[in-house]
Amino acid sequence: xxxxxxxxxxxxxxxxxxxxxxxxxxxxxxxxxxxxxxxxxxxxxxxxxxxxxxxxxxxxxxxxxxxxxxxxxxxxxxxxxxxxxxxxxxxxxxxxxxxxxxxxxxxxxxxxxxxxxxxxxxxxxxxxxxxxxxxxxxxxxxxxxxxxxxxxxxxxxxxxxxxxxxxxxxxxxxxxxxxxxxxxxxxxxxxxxxxxxxxxxxxxxxxxxxxxxxxxxxxxxxxxxxxxxxxxxxxxxxxxxxxxxxxxxxxxxxxxxxxxxxxxxxx
Amino acid sequence: xxxxxxxxxxxxxxxxxxxxxxxxxxxxxxxxxxxxxxxxxxxxxxxxxxxxxxxxxxxxxxxxxxxxxxxxxxxxxxxxxxxxxxxxxxxxxxxxxxxxxxxxxxxxxxxxxxxxxxxxxxxxxxxxxxxxxxxxxxxxxxxxxxxxxxxxxxxxxxxxxxxxxxxxxxxxxxxxxxxxxxxxxxxxxxxxxxxxxxxxxxxxxxxxxxxxxxxxxxxxxxxxxxxxxxxxxxxxxxxxxxxxxxxxxxxxxxxxxxxxxxx
Numbered sequence: 001x002x003x004x005x006x007x008x009x010x011x012x013x014x015x016x017x018x019x020x021x022x023x024x025x026x027x028x029x030x031x032x033x034x035x036x037x038x039x040x041x042x043x044x045x046x047x048x049x050x051x052x053x054x055x056x057x058x059x060x061x062x063x064x065x066x067x068x069x070x071x072x073x074x075x076x077x078x079x080x081x082x083x084x085x086x087x088x089x090x091x092x093x094x095x096x097x098x099x100x101x102x103x104x105x106x107x108x109x110x111x112x113x114x115x116x117x118x119x120x121x122x123x124x125x126x127x128x129x130x131x132x133x134x135x136x137x138x139x140x141x142x143x144x145x146x147x148x149x150x151x152x153x154x155x156x157x158x159x160x161x162x163x164x165x166x167x168x169x170x171x172x173x174x175x176x177x178x179x180x181x182x183x184x185x186x187x188x189x190x191x192x193x194x195x196x197x198x199x200x201x202x203x204x205x206x207x208x209x210x211x212x213x214x215x216x217x218x219x220x221x222x223x224x225x226x227x228x229x230x231x232x233x234x235x236x237x238x239x240x241x242x243x244x245x246x247x248x249x250x251x252x253x254x255x256x257x258x259x260x261x262x263x264x265x266x267x
Numbered sequence: 268x269x270x271x272x273x274x275x276x277x278x279x280x281x282x283x284x285x286x287x288x289x290x291x292x293x294x295x296x297x298x299x300x301x302x303x304x305x306x307x308x309x310x311x312x313x314x315x316x317x318x319x320x321x322x323x324x325x326x327x328x329x330x331x332x333x334x335x336x337x338x339x340x341x342x343x344x345x346x347x348x349x350x351x352x353x354x355x356x357x358x359x360x361x362x363x364x365x366x367x368x369x370x371x372x373x374x375x376x377x378x379x380x381x382x383x384x385x386x387x388x389x390x391x392x393x394x395x396x397x398x399x400x401x402x403x404x405x406x407x408x409x410x411x412x413x414x415x416x417x418x419x420x421x422x423x424x425x426x427x428x429x430x431x432x433x434x435x436x437x438x439x440x441x442x443x444x445x446x447x448x449x450x451x452x453x454x455x456x457x458x459x460x461x462x463x464x465x466x467x468x469x470x471x472x473x474x475x476x477x478x479x480x481x482x483x484x485x486x487x488x489x490x491x492x493x494x495x496x497x498x499x500x501x502x503x504x505x506x507x508x509x510x511x512x513x514x515x516x517x518x519x520x521x522x523x524x525x526x527x528x529x530x
Contacts, residue, residue, distance in 0.1 A: 001355035002367055005348040005411060013374060013408045016385030023388065067287070070280035077273045088515075089285045095462075096292060096511045097469035099485050100504040103492050104291035107298060107306065107501070114294055114308045144287055205378025207472055212492065222380040229384050229476075242381040253376050 017246070024239035036240035046224065046241070053221040056138060056210070057203035063143040064199045065192060068150035072191075073184075075151075076158045094148035102209045105141040106132065109213070137213040138220075145209055146202055150195040157191020158184070190260050197256045201249050221245055292508055299501035306498045317502035327487065327499065334468055334484035337399055341406040341467035346460045348407070349414025354448070356415070357422040372412045379472040382408075387476040397479025405477065406467035413466060414459035421455030421525055454521040461518045465511065 027035045040046045075086055093101060108114045109131040116128040131137050161184060169179045207222035214220070221241060228238035294308060302312030321327050349371075355361065356368050374382070386405050387396075395401030429451070433443040449456075471485040478486050484503070491497035 001351045001359065002361070002371075005352040005371060006367070008348060008404065008407060009370060009374075009411075012386065012389075012404045013382070016382065016389045017377075019388055020381070020385045067280075067284045070277045071284050074273060074277055074281040086281075086285065089289050091515055092508075092512055093288050093292065095465055095515055096508055097471075097485065097504075099469070099471050099488055100295070100507050101292065103488070103496075103500055103504055104295045106492060106496060107295060107308075108291055110496075114298075117308070144291065147284070147288060201376065205380055207380045208489070222378065225380050225384060229387065235388065238384060242378075242384055245378050246381045249376060249378055 020239040020242050020246075023235050024243050026236055028236070036236040039237060040240055040244070049219055049221055049224050050244070052135075052218070053204060056135060056142070056218075056220065057200050057206075059139050060142045060146060060203045061196050061200045063139065064147050064150040065154075065196055067143070067147060068154050068195060069192070071151050072154035072158050072188075075155045076161075090148050090151050093144075098145055098208050101145050102141055102212045105137070105144070105209075105213060109137050109140065132213055133215040133217045135214070135218050138210045138218050141209045141213045142203055142206055145206075146199045149198040149202065153191045153194040153198065154188065155191075157188045157194075161187045193256070193260060197252060201252055204249060205245055292504075295501050296505040296508060299498075299505040301498070301501075306496070306501055317498050318506075320499050321502045321506075324499070327484075327503070330482050330484045330487040333399070333481055337402050337406065337483065338464050338468040340399070340403045341410050342460050342464045344403065345407045345410035345414050345463040346456060349411050349459060349463075350418050350452070350456050352411075353415050353418035353422055354444075357419055368415075371415050374408050375412045379409075383473045383476045386473060390477050396477050397481055399481075401477050402474060402483070403467075405473045406470055407463075409470065409473070410463035410466040413462035414456075417459035417462065418452065418455045421452055424525070425451055454525040458518045458521045458525075461514050461521075465514055468510075469507070 024036050025032050025034065027033055071086070071090070075083060078086070106113075110116070111128045111130070111132070113131075115131060116125070119125045120128070131140070165183050165187075166179055169183050174182065205222055206220065207226065210218055210220045211223055211226075214223075222245070225238050225241050225245070228234045228241065298306045298308050298310065299317055300313045300315070301307045301310040302314035302316060303310070352371055356364060356371070361367065382405075386401075390396050390401050393401075395404075425448075429447055430443055433447045434440075438446065469485060470483075471489055474483045474486045475489065482490070488500050488503055491500045
């Protein structure tokens, strides 16, 4: 019964990935070798792109965690109706096309966009701020797109904390800050870690949002891969870069699963 | 956690974060009603002109029809393959079951750009670039995990004694499946189908590489905003937001049904 799904996955999933491995090891002359990987490691341009991708992903992850925690916390303390309203506000963006959401940010952040116009009308600024085609814009957009992936696991871990532990802490005289610091926060850390992983891993491979909000000024790994394939037809370098991205992702996910167990923290 | 007061600062932070999540899309919906030649916020005149442009443009209609065709095919394919696989993964004794389960769910985590160029290189050889078949197969790979996650979630909650009772009363495996399991599983299956549809209908990265000269709706939108901001995209986006909201309402309704039937 798994057969049909397995056939599809082997043909349209495993085989294409395996082909990238072969392509990444095939030089321009058709010989096998680590040429493409060497070109990647010896080029300051590609290493710079890798570094920028990691930096942006890290900043996006921190922004998401900081923004998600209060929401997750408030969700555990509200009644059924506000809970449902907040959940809709979290889930609707999660399932709205990334393209639509990135487009919204383009409309907002452009030089003559909504945000700049509002600020100018309020006389906060005279010259339009540069909010797009730089890392700021990319981070603003990516963090918003990935935020639901941080809110859901953090909320799940906070919800699973046994309320009797907090009652016990209170009986023993712990104030609200102390209860948060010694009970709630440590018990919610697995959820925070899961949220961080989900956001970071997705941010590493993000293409649409950086391509539209960063343009040619903020090149990330996924964008280089696209350029190599579409414009430069350098399949071995593109495949090598794709392999680097894939291996980093797989190592992070498997490592996390071994350490904390993904299914335990996953809603 | 009763009797605890939530600090007003936490409420304020939550409000700001929720505004950050929701406002951008809301602004686009409002701006899509601009009556002028450009999008304005707030619109000085309100009109449906960009919606009219969308509904009367052949290229937008072609792309929409293509996306719908592909998404419907993906929904059917992913839902049937995923449901069968889920039942096998939960109910049957199979060697390497955990590896199989991980494999079926793993496309969620593989960066789409990596899978896209892999599929692009393979499709170039198989002459599948620009074909509906190619996109349907590739989108099914991406949609399969959502079906499996939804269906297995319901399966784990399902009471096995019902199936055993059916079997001991003389029903064969097929009859047990259609008469006992399917009626109980359908909310999970339908929920998986909704997410499979959305996955395909919104997908852009794979479509960018393999849709060739037959662009899907997301591909046409991407081309419309990559180098200039085509105002029609605001109207398309607003309509997509409504479709997504309806789909989520549907899945929420289905989830409530599952919770009720499985007690």
